[in-house]
Amino acid sequence: MTDRLIVVGGDAAGMSAASQARRLRPESELEITAFEKGEFTSYSACGTPYLVGKVVEDYEDLISRTPEEHRARGIDVRTGHEVTAIDTDARTVTVLDAVMGSTATHSYDELLIATGAKPLRPPLEGVDGRGIFGLQNLTDGIALRSFIDAQRPKHAVVVGGGYIGLEMAEALVLRDVHTTLVDQAPQPMTTLDPDMGAIVADALQGLGVELRLGESVLGFDLDDSGHVKAVRTGSGTVPADIVVLGVGVRPNSGLAQASGIPIGTTGGIVVDRRMHTPVDHVWAAGDCVETFHRVSRAAVAIALGTHANKQGVVAGTNIGGGYLTFPGVIGTAATKVCSWEIARTGLREADARKAGFETVAATVDSTTRAGYYPGSEPIKVRIVAEKVSGRILGGQIIGSEGAAKRIDVLAVAIWNEMSAGELVMTDISYTPAVGPVWDPVLQAARIAYREARGLGT
């Protein structure tokens, strides 16, 4: 008898899982149907700011596999189909065909929920005005770019200084739109410690972005046609004919919740290490789930393409009859703004203390190449470590080209619970063209270790 897998959501997690399950079980054994509300599958959501900024010309470049390509591989993808309800007892889903306007019920043997995340939309006056955009999926990116192409906005306000906010601010500057970034926090990138956030602020200003930090958005002024014309903050009014909301995302877990599938404290769907939910035959993967942070040991919901892809492979392997587990995350993330690469991993100092660690921290200024080698640029590395043991708990790096990938040294070190003292002596690479003889990461580790052991710098 042929089993049937139904996948809800056709991007990274859903289609990685579908593809992996297909690899392990032929069509004669497992029929796979993927319902996708939108029109695209398997695209790079992380690439949408570059589409808006015209760094990437064609949206098709962001698509790694189209519905047709999936179908050619034996996955029945149905775009424009929204799953509106799940009956986990009857093992059925209710599906709305947006084009036909019809509803149908499909039964499953295994169900994978991969509904992703949705951007937070603060319940402020005027937030639904025209010209106010969230940015979560490719359709959003295409709409935003079309709006810029057609309307030629002059003044943009980006609300929120996280990854999306920063990347969108740069994209808007690239499109010659005067851009103001408003954030209620005193620094952009609150995922960084304050001294590192200050550098990001300088970089944004260098790019021409006007910063209004420590200001809350109170509402949006709309003109008679319902189009945004200004953003009201606690400190004044900022003219704007386009607004991008980058105030964060949350797991898009409403469908699961309405179906009685347990939701965690983070708002993400609860899954075990195989990406199985507590409900029989129901799996979940990607931005809609909560996962385990290996340093804080807390449940976290982090919307990130890397996790979604990995979790998709894990879910698909298990659904396909194999065995694979997702080991959790440590909060690694990176972005590039202008010529600055920004990367972080593990816990910020404040988070580490909240998690019960007593901490020390070290920040060093160094260079991306040997000082004498042409093209050597500044890089700043911060390491947070546990007092006494020197165990590395977190790291942050800001610098020019070559800076971000250095975070991976810290990520793998944190993964393995290495102490900063051990890392100092670890045999990592050196050649003058790619670093000083003491890599900036090792320099920071050395100071962090000495601080942890009370040896002074």
Place this chain on the structure above:
Amino acid sequence: MTDRLIVVGGDAAGMSAASQARRLRPESELEITAFEKGEFTSYSACGTPYLVGKVVEDYEDLISRTPEEHRARGIDVRTGHEVTAIDTDARTVTVLDAVMGSTATHSYDELLIATGAKPLRPPLEGVDGRGIFGLQNLTDGIALRSFIDAQRPKHAVVVGGGYIGLEMAEALVLRDVHTTLVDQAPQPMTTLDPDMGAIVADALQGLGVELRLGESVLGFDLDDSGHVKAVRTGSGTVPADIVVLGVGVRPNSGLAQASGIPIGTTGGIVVDRRMHTPVDHVWAAGDCVETFHRVSRAAVAIALGTHANKQGVVAGTNIGGGYLTFPGVIGTAATKVCSWEIARTGLREADARKAGFETVAATVDSTTRAGYYPGSEPIKVRIVAEKVSGRILGGQIIGSEGAAKRIDVLAVAIWNEMSAGELVMTDISYTPAVGPVWDPVLQAARIAYREARGLGT
């Protein structure tokens, strides 16, 4: 009573040790004298090819601390002073002052030998002719550059296709010298597996370097004034008015050996993890020692500035009354030739088998950025893993900017004895500007793991 530390050799290991000991013990407790045969201290030996190629204009840029600067920090540096003998019973060294031509005896309480490495000079006919250079220290680099400036050679032969050979070949091309690289091996960079070496060969040819691989050098033809005019190989004669020998280096351990200090099978001075030799009060650090390879578990002598600096800090800490150990190496190394970064860590497949492992290997071609992101360039990653366990034993990477530092992910993974399977799921960084969503290193790890477990690719 004041103790006296004598340091033999004033570059990375020696002066790192002296500086570290000075930090821990004041001059009233510890007198430190460093004898350096040459005229420079604390310079970047790795930077000399860039000096020759005029990538770095001024040799002083390669010096991180001059003798005067060391003296200002309470280290009595004496350049132009060669230690010619050590009496470990009497605890004295015999020192030749090259300028005065005088010899003196100095007593020590602690002795650190940091005599570095010396380039191999094959005993071939004509090898001592003028225009034939080794390259180990800054003085060699200055001499070589002066020769090029004065003589304007037209045809160079570089003997040996290792790091120094490659970097010198590029430097000579930059100086508009037609350059031929001769190596008896069938590939340049024998520290890489053959398929990776082939890429290096292509890159060298792209740079305009003529390759004569699988050819042994038989001798050098000199003109009447004793100047080299050609290199004779097993396959013919190559005209050359300058020759650079890059056939490797060996530990410069003759002084130690003559003094009865044990030398290992590698030719390096035997030291324990604190960098202490088996002889009381005698320490050694840097290119002159042998150390422990954490993967093969064999003694190795690897001349590399990073190890020398670390070992210097370890020796200096212990001499200064602290406690610090050198944990060994895993063979990480990197270089840049033209726009290609080349990096390796751990064991090559052949070495791994020699060390008793049964191995699998995976090579992937990927890109340094997301495929759609501007400036995305090719990168090739090879991972050698242990069969069944999937433990990562070695890695090699060749690619354009951003490629080499990715080796550090593999280095830290090997350091922690991670399996390729675990690495696949490790939370390393991603943003389209610095990599695809599955980092090339993770792609290679995935295939290596599947090969190791017999799951197919």
